[in-house]
Amino acid sequence: MKNLKINNRFTAELPADPDETNEIRQVKNALFSYVNPTKPTEPKLIHASEEVAELVGIAVDEIQSEAFLNAFSGKEILPETKPYAMCYAGHQFGNWAGQLGDGRAINLTEVEHNNEFFTLQLKGAGKTPYSRTADGLAVLRSSIREYLCAEAMHYLGVPTTRSLSLMLSGDQVLRDILYNGNPAYEKGAIVCRVAPSFIRFGSFEILTARNELKNLKQFVEYNIKHYFPEITGEPKEQYLQFFKKVADTTREMILHWQRVGFVHGVMNTDNMSIHGITIDYGPYGWLENYDPNWTPNTTDSQNRRYRFGNQPQVAQWNLFQLANALYPLINEAEPLEKILESFINDFKSDYKVMFLSKLGVFTSTEADDKLITALETVLQLSETDMTIFFRNLSKIKKEDSIEDGIEKIQDAFYIREEISGDILESWKKWFSVYLERLNNETLSDEDRAQKMNTINPKYVLRNYMAQLAIDAADQEDYSLINELYLLLQKPYDEQSELEKWFAKRPDWARSKVGCSMLSCSS
Template sequence: MILNIKNKFTKELSADVIENDEPRQVVGACFSYVEPKKPSNPSIIHVSKDVAQSVGLTEKDLNSDEFLNVFSGKSVFKETKPYAMCYAGHQFGHWAGQLGDGRAINLFEIENNNVSLMLQLKGAGKTPYSRKGDGFAVLRSSIREHLCSEAMFHLGVPTTRSLALALSGDEVLRDVLYNGNAAYEKGAIVTRVAPSFIRFGNFEIFAAREDDKNLKSLVDYTIKYYYPEISLEGKEKYLAFFETVANKTLKMIVHWQRVGFVHGVMNTDNMSIHGLTIDYGPYGWLEDYNPNWTPNTTDNEHKRYRFGNQSKIAQWNLLQLANALFPLIEEAEPLEKILNDFPIQYEVEYLKMMHDKLGFFSENEKTKESIYLLTENLQLTETDMTIFFRDLSQVKQDDTIETALEKLKDAFYNVEEVKDITKDTWLYWFTQYLSIIKHQGVTDEDRKNAMNRVNPKYVLRNYMAQLAIDEADKGDYKLLNEMYEMLLKPYDEQPEYQKWYAKRPDWARHKVGCSALSCSS
């Protein structure tokens, strides 16, 4: 393999003076050098050729022993030195202190076609930040991360990518439900790819330790390489950086809401400074439209990270980033202004997104009222979010309100419940909707095409991922491959995959891995 290695992070930022993988508090350093643990019998079970091309890998490379060895952790690529990052974070709203890359090991940075990318193994062994963990990952969580990273990218959602999914050949002990019933599972490793894996928490740890020197070095480094358009100096430079990160974060959250994605664990150590979706743990897509749904069993009581709360949590996390950057700015007011503007701008962007989903080509009080009423209606009875918005594009201007409602019947889990007041409420909404689309001067076909560009037909529902996991656990990867191919074109009709355009089956409603998930991996 020939790769254009450009290890900026380790060359320009401070390293841990100790070089071993023993868990410890790491002070005065951005990272620690650490090598992956050699797997006993690794094998590659899936590769994203799209990501491979972006990295600069050829078809021949993908079939080589070197590719298998490097991206399973069996060997270290020539003239590189793997490392784990040091960072802190707020978890579920509480300060957690030092966290760091507990089961992630950064291999190297490359440059290809003037794009800089960092490649990282997840699940390749212990680091100084593993605390009581072993640094490994299991097949089920690795499949979910590999598939979801690529699904999100092709949905148009800002995200980290996944190059490869490998089995380690070793078994890993995990307690899936944290109920004392630990069992051995197949170990696996995912190769993650992003411009960098710098998080809000990378800045938080230095601010908490009053290490202004390393804080400034890291922020200056981040701006230099990832936000070179910021040409200001002093406090203004750091304010511009914060505002840019806030804007990128806002756009990411709007995309989540557009496709019905719930991250599930929006801790500050899981927030990328690039505005990318990062760390796919207990995530999920809305089945029925339920703003209070969270896919995380740990979050089930308080529902902090529920679908309808994601923008507020993003703002709260940005507050923690603002606190971390404060030593470089020393003025609260301009930071507060950016934070206070966040929900205002979010509402603007959210409404624009909803107008697109509904096929509204202009914004006015009537369209806004229709949007807010719709989000209430969707909760009257269990209604599949993905199917509702996709099938809504089938409604035509000259439909009656009854015909329009009939076209949406497949979105209702129990269509018999759409009666009496519930039905009247829906018919009232369709009266509004038909009035709007009749008077905007756009053909049914143009509106349908526009809607189908933002409303996916296929998303990675939890039960679908679980089916692929169950088969892969038996050594059968056909379903994994099928899911991957389907998710490359989520907005296309793809009649060969029509069976996956369906509501969650009843058997999956409460099945482990199909409804809520734990953080165990």
């Protein structure tokens, strides 16, 4: 990696754990611990992103080199670097969990390229002081899902980490995929993830919980200096501006999740980035049928805390925990409460604009609230594919009849025979209002369709698609990974030659492991 410009600001400016042994422990008065990746037995590159390589300063012709393989599998340490795992805490499923930290992630280094900074992090590269009872490794199935999803989200326009590389380790990893007492060996794998940083809400929570207020102050000021340099003023005002920036970017991220039907599945505070980017792709999923109560996480199947329709409220709750962590520096509750209140109010108004844009309505009236609410209701009367419904909605023309409208979106219905009786009448009633609303818009049908098709994706990474790629990869066939990778780089384009992926979830995928709900097993 001859052109990588190393610039380790995090480790140079923040307190390190003086203990450099790789033993599980409570790490206090430090924000990170130095630790080297576990050397893989026989690493093999499966896939790499040329775009991300160039983004961080790696030449495309270096991707196939032995140096690239060794560096991003953890086999060798990059020159002038000292890998580390971060210390943080978090609330998991609403409960305080205490110290968590990078249990299966190791930060290789920070790099600077084209006046931007990036952290390069390996996921699945072995044990760290924060691994608790785990081994710090990852398996091929979860690594494929993470690698593809981060890139898919980027091209959808959703703020996210990026994926540089996906590699096999050459080692076997024992996992209980269903948590039912039947563990089995799986292929080990490593993903290199890229982000401005991997700093989380929990990074601040742990400092306040341990009353390490000097470190808290230093850490907040570090973040403002490097990631929010536009923030100025008195210290207390800076801390409030920092919180407001995090709240604003978090709101924008959640808005994009709702726009494309993405469900994160594990919105713990340790999985929330200060940059407002999606991190930690575990049991995620896209809505197949439009169901606000759906969660992809088996661990969350009873309470459904992290269900699709609850993601904005959970984001606000998580921001409340961050506000509590910052409070000792501000010592005033009211300005923090105002930011939290404005978060949900601003989200509601932004959501209305976003949802109307998905409908091809680019002006807003008070009556549109009923149009949105009515659609959210009718979409749930019979299983209706979210992605296909909104994509096909762009085919509707102002002069269409109600029957024309229903005909043009019928491919979204999982059981077409159910669209009869009261359900059909509900659809007719909604289309009656919708077509009238379209005729009050000034855009032509063609211009409206073109605009809608930049908002409503045609292709998303459905769980069954990822599982097909996983099944093929288990047989050492990586062609489907590449096919999906290329497909998802242009999610808004027609790509007629790949039309087979513009389809509802097949029946066989309803109950197949990995195709609907997933566990956190990695």
